Amino acid sequence: MPRARQRQKGLKPFPEISDSQFRPLSANDSLAVATPSREAYLVCALRLPKDASTGAELSLSELERLVHSASGEVVDAMIVRLRAVDPAFYLTRGKVQQLKACAEAFELTGIVFDKDFSPVQVRNLTDEIGTRIIGRTELILDIFARRAHTHEGKLQVELAQLQYVLPRLIGKGFAMSRLGGGIGTRGPGETKLEMDRRRIADRIAFLKRELAAIRRHRDTQRRQRLRHEVTTVALLGYTNAGKSTLLNVLTTANVPTADQLFATLDPTARRAILPDRRIAVFTDTVGFIHDLPASLIAAFKATLEEVLYADLLVHVVDASSPTLEREIQTTEEILHELNVAEKPILRVYNKIDRGLVGTAAHLLQTATVPSVAISALYRIGIRDLLEEVARLTRPPLVRCELVLPPDGYALLSRLHDQAHVLATEYSDTGIRVDAEIKASRLAEWESYRVMHGEALEPPNAQKK
Ligand SMILES: Nc1nc2c(ncn2[C@@H]2O[C@H](COP(=O)(O)OP(=O)(O)OP(=O)(O)O)[C@@H](O)[C@H]2O)c(=O)[nH]1
Ligand SMILES: [Mg+2]
Numbered sequence: 001m002p003r004a005r006q007r008q009k010g011l012k013p014f015p016e017i018s019d020s021q022f023r024p025l026s027a028n029d030s031l032a033v034a035t036p037s038r039e040a041y042l043v044c045a046l047r048l049p050k051d052a053s054t055g056a057e058l059s060l061s062e063l064e065r066l067v068h069s070a071s072g073e074v075v076d077a078m079i080v081r082l083r084a085v086d087p088a089f090y091l092t093r094g095k096v097q098q099l100k101a102c103a104e105a106f107e108l109t110g111i112v113f114d115k116d117f118s119p120v121q122v123r124n125l126t127d128e129i130g131t132r133i134i135g136r137t138e139l140i141l142d143i144f145a146r147r148a149h150t151h152e153g154k155l156q157v158e159l160a161q162l163q164y165v166l167p168r169l170i171g172k173g174f175a176m177s178r179l180g181g182g183i184g185t186r187g188p189g190e191t192k193l194e195m196d197r198r199r200i201a202d203r204i205a206f207l208k209r210e211l212a213a214i215r216r217h218r219d220t221q222r223r224q225r226l227r228h229e230v231t232t233v234a235l236l237g238y239t240n241a242g243k244s245t246l247l248n249v250l251t252t253a254n255v256p257t258a259d260q261l262f263a264t265l266d267p268t269a270r271r272a273i274l275p276d277r278r279i280a281v282f283t284d285t286v287g288f289i290h291d292l293p294a295s296l297i298a299a300f301k302a303t304l305e306e307v308l309y310a311d312l313l314v315h316v317v318d319a320s321s322p323t324l325e326r327e328i329q330t331t332e333e334i335l336h337e338l339n340v341a342e343k344p345i346l347r348v349y350n351k352i353d354r355g356l357v358g359t360a361a362h363l364l365q366t367a368t369v370p371s372v373a374i375s376a377l378y379r380i381g382i383r384d385l386l387e388e389v390a391r392l393t394r395p396p397l398v399r400c401e402l403v404l405p406p407d408g409y410a411l412l413s414r415l416h417d418q419a420h421v422l423a424t425e426y427s428d429t430g431i432r433v434d435a436e437i438k439a440s441r442l443a444e445w446e447s448y449r450v451m452h453g454e455a456l457e458p459p460n461a462q463k464k
Helices: 003-009 056-069 093-106 119-129 136-147 151-168 189-193 197-227 243-250 294-299 301-309 324-337 358-365 382-393 409-418 439-448
Strands: 040-047 073-081 110-113 132-134 231-236 268-273 279-284 312-318 345-350 371-373 397-404 419-427 430-438
Touching (some): 040 056, 040 093, 056 073, 056 110, 056 136, 073 093, 110 136, 119 132, 132 136, 136 151, 136 294, 151 197, 151 294, 197 301, 231 243, 231 301, 231 382, 243 268, 243 279, 243 345, 243 382, 294 301, 312 324, 312 382, 345 358, 345 382, 358 371, 371 382, 397 419, 397 439, 409 419, 409 430, 409 439
Parallel strands (some): 040 073, 040 110, 110 132, 231 312, 345 371
Antiparallel strands (some): 268 279, 397 430, 419 430
């Protein structure tokens, strides 16, 4: 008998747990769960006749990369074409038997699909095939659970997992609860399996309260930045586009980067000096992916708020990706969902060291949004990028003439801090200054302002 079957046979049925044994998770609980050393997965792209004929291979390669990012090993990949959906299994019985044979032959830890099944379908498939059945959302949630390091990140991932789990609870547990570790068992893990609906709902409410408190703290920090008029720039885009690599080049952030999907989860903000010597804070955000689970977007809204309040969005794209257009579109859709599509955007075509050809070259030539081409890894085009950031975030200036009192040197010094002083003329009647002042600071200087032409023509002279 294949070993995979023996392993499952040895597992005890999921125990009934009484209410008194429940203990809500606390923020300090370890989320780690023991996992088998080798995790072998089969990845499957499901295609119905209505699905576009192309895209299955791309979907498979993305699934493979996601499994690798979850430290799983992909032993085989297949496209499963279906004529219709079987409500009980989604797949036809014939396909289910094929997958069962495959699971036994490869001793699979699980089968990963590029869609999410209904809870009943998951239970039926698990029972029939005898291995873990993993949907795309569960896979992504698993990666997020691995990557969450900060307190906030962990809370957000747990919230997303519980929000995903809650409507999918069937009976007293999950179909998948009977099979060992691996993808889908990290994060709140086994403990989550023991929670009933009410307890999950309580925990969700607790997590939301905790996150709201963190958010208030973030609001305070943001207000401080606003008060000090610090320019804020959010780096965002598809996962693996090179956002963290770029942040490290622009600042001294030292954020870990990796050729993995969702390498970054926790936002990092670092200062950099722009070419016009203004200070800007750059924030690296969680990467996007197409069909990002709604529960994840909801849970990460607080983190993504950095994007909402940024003065400029820097949309980093991997110019060498074969799915570049879809990646740009996905990012734009998510920005739309976040209601920030109207913000100034700079599109950065990264990884041009691999050659700027095909779609990327065409998009750059016909760009309707400000765009630059760079290589973050080889530091190509970084100066141009910073010039563009400076140009797009430059506060509007108003040219005006002021007359300060003859002894107004302190005022003049303050003006130098806030404005671009073009000329100064000292006389017995006062210090005459020609300056470009930030529109936001104009009100402070209104009483010293000389309206152009005011001395030559009285205000009503023009009406005559
Ligand atoms: N060839 C090349 N590779 C790059 C460039 N910029 C980044 N990379 C590589 O692309 C991979 C992903 O880079 P990251 O900076 O981690 O990407 P990210 O956008 O932060 O990804 P997530 O955090 O997963 O969303 C890494 O292996 C980088 O070394 C570049 O300009 N050229
Ligand atoms: Mg990153």
